[in-house]
Amino acid sequence: EVHLVESGGGLVQPGGSLRLSCATSGFTFSSYEMNWVRQAPGKGLEWVSYISSSATTIYYADSVRGRFTISRDNAKNSLYLQMNSLRAEDTAVYYCARDLVLVRGVFDYWGQGTLVTVSS
Amino acid sequence: EIVLTQSPGTLSLSPGERATLSCRASQSVSSNFLAWYQQKPGQAPRLLIYGASSRATGIPDRFSGSGSGTDFTLTISRLEPEDFAVYYCQQYGSSPPWTFGQGTKVEIK
Numbered sequence: 402e403v404h405l406v407e408s409g410g411g412l413v414q415p416g417g418s419l420r421l422s423c424a425t426s427g428f429t430f431s432s433y434e435m436n437w438v439r440q441a442p443g444k445g446l447e448w449v450s451y452i453s454s455s456a457t458t459i460y461y462a463d464s465v466r467g468r469f470t471i472s473r474d475n476a477k478n479s480l481y482l483q484m485n486s487l488r489a490e491d492t493a494v495y496y497c498a499r500d501l502v503l504v505r506g507v508f509d510y511w512g513q514g515t516l517v518t519v520s521s
Numbered sequence: 522e523i524v525l526t527q528s529p530g531t532l533s534l535s536p537g538e539r540a541t542l543s544c545r546a547s548q549s550v551s552s553n554f555l556a557w558y559q560q561k562p563g564q565a566p567r568l569l570i571y572g573a574s575s576r577a578t579g580i581p582d583r584f585s586g587s588g589s590g591t592d593f594t595l596t597i598s599r600l601e602p603e604d605f606a607v608y609y610c611q612q613y614g615s616s617p618p619w620t621f622g623q624g625t626k627v628e629i630k
Contacts, residue, residue: 506611
């Protein structure tokens with residue numbers, strides 16, 4: 402069974418940093434493209450970042466480009482999101498999400514999410 | 522960036538009724554790269570439909586998607602109690618950013 406488990410969220414001051422992790426199991430992680438998607442409290446979904454299976458292709462939403470860095474460790478079956486220069490508007494539940502095989506940009510499995518709160 | 526507008530914002534229906542949800546794009550969605558997700562309170566989204574009309578694995582056939590170009594529809598033929606939730610459309614054209622609509626809430630009347 403496919404499992405995605407995020408961790409690393411919490412309360413951080415504006416301008417601070419946080420690193421999110423997503424531990425995966427139940428599938429061959431190194432064969433799948435992965436994403437981070439976020440949801441501000443009471444709001445809709447926003448795609449944040451994408452990384453290809455071998456990490457050779459990476460995309461970011463304009464709202465986070467230059468501040469966030471996506472990475473992966475295929476040996477550890479894990480996905481990461483390094484978030485720097487955090488702003489209040491980055492407050493959200495952050496989900497890691499797996500791409501549907503051969504369909505880039507469709508998310509077939511999601512973690513339960515980890516809450517990031519940016520506040521002084 | 523393609524903007525997706527969903528309507529209505531809220532749909533009040535009874536179990537057994539038919540639900541029709543709309544998603545309109547600000548420009549044509551290439552190759553009908555349009556997906557639908559269901560989200561219940563406190564849960565992660567769940568993929569229902571991709572390619573505008575292909576059901577994801579394990580999705581009941583009461584869920585169907587249709588449309589092309591800029592206008593897409595999710596239909597739930599007969600609402601079950603577990604179908605009351607928020608539904609999002611999403612476009613995933615060849616290049617990001619991949620964008621979501623603002624959501625339609627299907628509530629019990």
